[in-house]
Each structure stands twice: as C-alpha cells, then as structure tokens.
Amino acid sequence: MTCILKSSIWAALSVFLIFCSAPALAALRVVTTTQDLASLTKEIGGDEVRVDTLTRGYQDAHFIAAKPSYMFRLNRADLLIYQGMELEIGWLPLLIQGSRNPDVMVDRPGHLNASIVIEPIEIPQTLDRSMGDIHPFGNPHYLLNPINGIRVAHLIAERLSQLVPDKKSFFQKNLENFTERLKVKIMEWSRRMEFAKGLKVTTYHRTWSYLFRHFGIQYTALIEVVPGIPPTPRHLAHVVDAMRMDKTKLIIQANYYESQSAKFVAEKTGSKILSLPVSVGGVDEVKTYIGLFDYIVSNFEREMK
Numbered sequence: 001m002t003c004i005l006k007s008s009i010w011a012a013l014s015v016f017l018i019f020c021s022a023p024a025l026a027a028l029r030v031v032t033t034t035q036d037l038a039s040l041t042k043e044i045g046g047d048e049v050r051v052d053t054l055t056r057g058y059q060d061a062h063f064i065a066a067k068p069s070y071m072f073r074l075n076r077a078d079l080l081i082y083q084g085m086e087l088e089i090g091w092l093p094l095l096i097q098g099s100r101n102p103d104v105m106v107d108r109p110g111h112l113n114a115s116i117v118i119e120p121i122e123i124p125q126t127l128d129r130s131m132g133d134i135h136p137f138g139n140p141h142y143l144l145n146p147i148n149g150i151r152v153a154h155l156i157a158e159r160l161s162q163l164v165p166d167k168k169s170f171f172q173k174n175l176e177n178f179t180e181r182l183k184v185k186i187m188e189w190s191r192r193m194e195f196a197k198g199l200k201v202t203t204y205h206r207t208w209s210y211l212f213r214h215f216g217i218q219y220t221a222l223i224e225v226v227p228g229i230p231p232t233p234r235h236l237a238h239v240v241d242a243m244r245m246d247k248t249k250l251i252i253q254a255n256y257y258e259s260q261s262a263k264f265v266a267e268k269t270g271s272k273i274l275s276l277p278v279s280v281g282g283v284d285e286v287k288t289y290i291g292l293f294d295y296i297v298s299n300f301e302r303e304m305k
C-alpha cells in the first residue's frame with residue numbers, strides 16, 4: 001500500500017516537474033558570440049529563447065581563447081549568432097568545428113552571421129595580412145551604430161521566426177516594441193550629442209568608426225599601429241604630433257586595452273582619456289543594448305560639455 005502510494009506521489013511529482021519545466025525545455029537554445037547580440041536576441045525572443053553568450057563585454061572579441069567548454073555549449077545550440085566580418089575569425093571556426101553540432105554549421109538555418117544586413121565601412125583597398133590587419137573585410141564593430149542594431153534585430157526576428165514558425169507573431173510584436181523604443185532613443189542621443197559634431201578624437205583601435213560617423217566625430221590618430229598591432233614609441237611620437245597639429249584634446253579607448261600608451265600621449269598633449277565600454281556587459285551598469293548608448297552618451301556629456 002505504502003509502495004503504491006509512494007509510486008503515485010512520484011508519478012504526480014514527475015508530471016508536475018515536466019509541466020513546470022516545459023517552457024524552459026521548449027525554449028530555443030541560442031548561443032551568441034557577444035553580449036550585444038545576446039541583448040538583441042533576448043529583446044526579440046523573450047521567454048521563447050534561452051541565450052548563452054561566449055564572450056563578455058569587457059573582453060576584446062578579436063582575441064578570445066577557444067576553450068573546450070565553449071565547444072560543449074555550442075554543441076547543444078539550436079542557433080549560433082555571431083558578428084562576422086572576421087571579428088571572431090581567430091576562435092569561432094575552431095569552436096564550430098569542435099562542437100560536432102550539424103545545426104550550427106555554415107549554410108544551416110542555425111548559423112547566422114549578423115553582418116549580412118549592414119553596410120560595411122573601411123574596407124581596405126589592399127588585403128595584407130602580413131601587416132597584422134584584423135579588419136580585412138571592413139570594420140566589424142558595426143553594432144556601435146544603433147541604426148545597425150535595428151537592422152540586426154530585424155534579421156534575428158526573421159531567423160527566430162524561421163526556426164519557431166508558430167511564434168512568429170510574438171517575435172514580430174517584440175521586434176516592433178524594441179525598434180520603437182530604440183528609434184525614440186536614437187533621436188534623443190543625436191540631440192544630446194549635437195555638441196560633439198566635428199569633435200576630433202584619438203582612439204586606440206578603430207572600434208568607434210560607426211559611432212563616430214553617426215555622431216559626426218572625427219579621428220585624429222590611432223594609438224595602435226594598424227588594427228591588431230600594438231603601438232611602438234616611434235608611432236606614439238607621430239600620434240602626439242598629429243594631436244598637437246589638430247589641437248585634439250580627447251583620447252577614447254575601449255576599456256579592455258592597456259592604458260599606458262594613452263596616458264603617455266595624454267601627458268604630452270594635455271588631453272583627457274575617456275575609457276568606455278564598447279559592448280553590453282563592458283561595465284556592470286550596462287545590461288542592455290539601449291543601456292550601452294545611454295552610458296556612452298552620458299559619459300561624453302560629463303567629460304566634454
């Protein structure tokens with residue numbers, strides 16, 4: 001009798017557990033390479049997706065070690081979303097290969113290169129990898145233009161709808177809600193950044209090109225020699241000259257770069273250094289894609305107005 005009672009309790013408990021965990025089990029498993037893409041995916045996918053991101057916003061996505069644990073995470077993914085344009089070339093192909101997951105292989109619906117919807121800038125005239133150039137197909141930091149965030153959000157909604165067709169209207173509703181909020185914010189940020197039009201800035205890497213074009217900011221010089229190659233004393237002397245000539249008084253750099261070179265240049269030119277996150281998760285306060293621009297714009301205002 002006790003045994004029958006116990007087994008019926010277990011049966012009821014199992015049904016309860018299956019029922020409770022059903023939405024989580026049904027959720028589409030998405031792996032993104034960056035926290036920006038994870039944020040956009042969550043905006044569109046809501047509870048219908050479970051998003052895991054491979055890198056953190058305080059890491060340089062160009063240079064990540066392809067850990068075996070990443071392959072394991074990718075092994076269970078239904079969809080991989082990455083930035084492309086070779087941002088992840090040093091590590092992602094190894095992970096895809098090692099994941100042994102046919103769903104995320106190139107040309108499968110579970111493989112999504114988000115850069116296919118953006119217009120690349122800074123495509124080099126000649127491709128010379130011997131120079132260490134890590135932007136051979138143009139600048140891959142395109143999510144720093146919020147308008148590209150809208151484009152990528154549409155792409156993600158389209159792909160999620162393809163993979164989970166019965167949730168299409170849910171994804172579409174979330175997309176409309178997100179783009180509406182983002183468009184209002186884009187107008188607000190443009191208004192607040194009006195003062196920065198024509199501002200001349202030195203940066204470490206060309207991380208900021210899309211953002212600068214959006215707000216009308218110009219580069220004076222780059223602290224690194226070419227994308228991916230750290231500065232030499234001779235190169236830093238050129239940077240100082242260029243900044244003196246252009247009367248540039250601001251250095252901006254992603255907060256994961258070494259700061260010694262920027263400090264050296266700042267001392268010689270009397271400039272300010274603004275160290276900023278370039279992705280969601282770059283600092284603790286930045287938890288969403290919209291939050292990233294709120295943070296960047298507020299810091300520009302605080303330092304420059």
Ligand SMILES: [Zn+2]
Binds near residue numbers: 141
């Ligand atoms: Zn780069």
